[in-house]
Amino acid sequence: MNRRQLFLSTAKAAILSAFGGPWLSGAAKAQASAAAPTAASEGTIYGTAGSPDATTNIDGRVLPPTPPAFGGVIKENAKDSTSWWPPRVVPPEGAPNVLLIMTDDQGYGVSSTFGGIIPTPALDRVANAGLRYTQFHSTALCSPTRAALITGRNHHEGGFGVIAELSTGFPGYDAYIGPENATIGRILTAHGFHTSWFGKNHNTPVSQITAVGPFDQWPSGMGFEYFYGFMGGETDQWTPYLFRDHTQIFPWLDKPDYNLTTDMADEAIKYLRQTNAAAPDQPFFLYYAPGGSHSPHQPTPEWIEKFKGKFDMGWNAMRDLSWTPDLGPLAKV
Numbered sequence: 001m002n003r004r005q006l007f008l009s010t011a012k013a014a015i016l017s018a019f020g021g022p023w024l025s026g027a028a029k030a031q032a033s034a035a036a037p038t039a040a041s042e043g044t045i046y047g048t049a050g051s052p053d054a055t056t057n058i059d060g061r062v063l064p065p066t067p068p069a070f071g072g073v074i075k076e077n078a079k080d081s082t083s084w085w086p087p088r089v090v091p092p093e094g095a096p097n098v099l100l101i102m103t104d105d106q107g108y109g110v111s112s113t114f115g116g117i118i119p120t121p122a123l124d125r126v127a128n129a130g131l132r133y134t135q136f137h138s139t140a141l142c143s144p145t146r147a148a149l150i151t152g153r154n155h156h157e158g159g160f161g162v163i164a165e166l167s168t169g170f171p172g173y174d175a176y177i178g179p180e181n182a183t184i185g186r187i188l189t190a191h192g193f194h195t196s197w198f199g200k201n202h203n204t205p206v207s208q209i210t211a212v213g214p215f216d217q218w219p220s221g222m223g224f225e226y227f228y229g230f231m232g233g234e235t236d237q238w239t240p241y242l243f244r245d246h247t248q249i250f251p252w253l254d255k256p257d258y259n260l261t262t263d264m265a266d267e268a269i270k271y272l273r274q275t276n277a278a279a280p281d282q283p284f285f286l287y288y289a290p291g292g293s294h295s296p297h298q299p300t301p302e303w304i305e306k307f308k309g310k311f312d313m314g315w316n317a318m319r320d321l322s323w324t325p326d327l328g329p330l331a332k333v
Contacts, residue, residue, distance in 0.1 A: 044056060044057070045087045046087075046090075047087075049071065049084075049087070050071055050082075050083070050084035050085060051085060052085045053088075054085065054087040054088065055087050055088050055089070055090045056087040056089060056090070057089070057090065057091070058089055058190075058191065060187070060190075060191060063182065063186070063187060063190045064190055065089065067086065070084055071084040088192070089190070089191065089192045090282070091188075091191050091193060091282075091283055095283045096283060097283045097284050097285075097286075098188075098193075098283070098285045098286070100149075100184075100285070100286070100287050100288065101288045101289075102149060102199075102287070102288070102289040103290065103293060104200065104289070104290065104291055104293050104294035105293050105294050105295075106293055109319055109321075109322045110293075111123055112124055113127045113132070114132065114134075114322075115322040116322050117311075117318060117321055117322060118307075139155050141162065141163055142163055142202050142233055143155075143160045143162070143164045143175070143202045143203055144161065144162065144163070146160075146200075146202055146203055146289070147159070147160035147177060147203055150183045150184050150185065150203070150222070150287070151177060151181045151182070151183055151184075153181055156172035156173075157172070157181060158177045158181050159171075159172060159173070159175055159176040159177055159178065160173075160175060160177075160203065163202065163233060164202055164204065164205060164206055164232070164233075165232075167205065167206075174205075175203075175204075175205040175206075176205060176217060177203065177217065177222060182223070183222045183224075184285065184287075185197065185219070185222055185223035185224035185225075185285070185287065186222060186223025186224075187223070188223075189223050189224070189225060192282065193282070193283055193284060194226075194275045194279070194282055194283070194284040195223065195224045195225045195226070195285045195286075196224060196225060196226040196227070196228075196268075196271060196284070196286050196287065197219040197224040197226070197227045197228075197229060197286075197289070198227075198228050198229055198267065198268045198271075198287070198288050198289065199228075199229040199230070199264055199289035199290045199291060200230060200233075200289040200290070200291045200294075201218070201219055201227070201229055201230065201231050201232075202232060202233050203217070203222070204217045204218055204231060205217055206232075209231045209232070211246075211248070213246065215246055218246065220245060220246065224287070226245065226271065227244070228243075228244050228264065228267050228268075228271070229242070229243065229264070229289070230242050230243065230260075230291065231243060233294070234291060234294050234295055234296065235291060236260075236296060237260045237261060237291075237292060237296070237298040238252060238259065238260075239252050240252070240260045242260070251263060259298075260291070260292070261291075261292040262300070264288075264290060268286060268288060271286075272284065
């Protein structure tokens with residue numbers, strides 16, 4: 001079993017099915033060139049056309065969409081002129097909220113959802129109400145897997161043939177996700193979603209992790225509106241190398257019980273409450289990538305006590321609890 005499971009084709013298929021249309025398909029390309037007008041200029045406008053609260057949908061074949069022409073009237077005298085605002089792009093009616101969770105250094109033998117030994121009741125409830133997928137593509141490395149996941153492309157096309165720290169100055173290995181590879185964050189932001197990234201970011205070139213950027217390869221530069229997490233492959237869970245957007249923060253100061261895994265969950269919940277209060281009709285896409293199961297392994301004392309002795313049987317015996325050769329990891333579900 002590879003170290004990571006990449007929910008790539010699965011996630012894409014699930015989102016396409018949920019949205020019920022071609023607007024998120026591979027035809028969606030991020031490009032700033034002039035193109036034929038899209039639905040932003042030709043499609044249906046909801047509300048009063050020209051008013052600040054008018055909205056529209058786009059087909060997503062060209063991103064960003066071509067700005068619509070000014071629809072008002074400009075005369076020499078203000079009283080003879082008519083104001084006009086372009087319609088705001090919103091997702092199609094019924095578009096779902098999307099929570100994409102990327103766990104670190106875990107395989108099937110971890111979560112109970114896939115027959116593993118560790119109880120994950122919340123994930124179990126989600127799986128029992130939906131589908132479990134068992135065939136994934138995995139790069140077996142951190143940065144490459146994540147680059148493939150957020151772009152929907154082979155990791156070499158996204159510049160991550162290796163982890164960011166081992167990048168070289170050659171195509172496919174330079175740790176740069178170019179503009180020809182739009183991330184899911186950029187695509188959904190262009191369609192009117194709230195987009196956010198919580199947790200691990202291992203897709204920024206090491207040379208760009210500075211207080212002054214450049215930030216084009218940070219989550220914000222990749223199209224995510226909000227970022228709360230750490231840079232690089234790993235961080236201390238007690239005193240993390242933590243950022244809010246582009247600013248380094250130190251929430252652990254004067255908090256002896258601080259733990260990043262707990263803090264990140266609290267911050268994600270707070271963020272969703274804030275966005276829901278401000279725009280309850282606007283769906284969200286939240287990319288949640290905790291690093292607690294990656295080294296350094298630093299669970300809180302109560303979790304250590306809870307699982308004390310649970311793994312004393314050793315690796316081979318534990319593997320047998322969640323795997324059989326004929327049925328695979330779901331045999332025990």
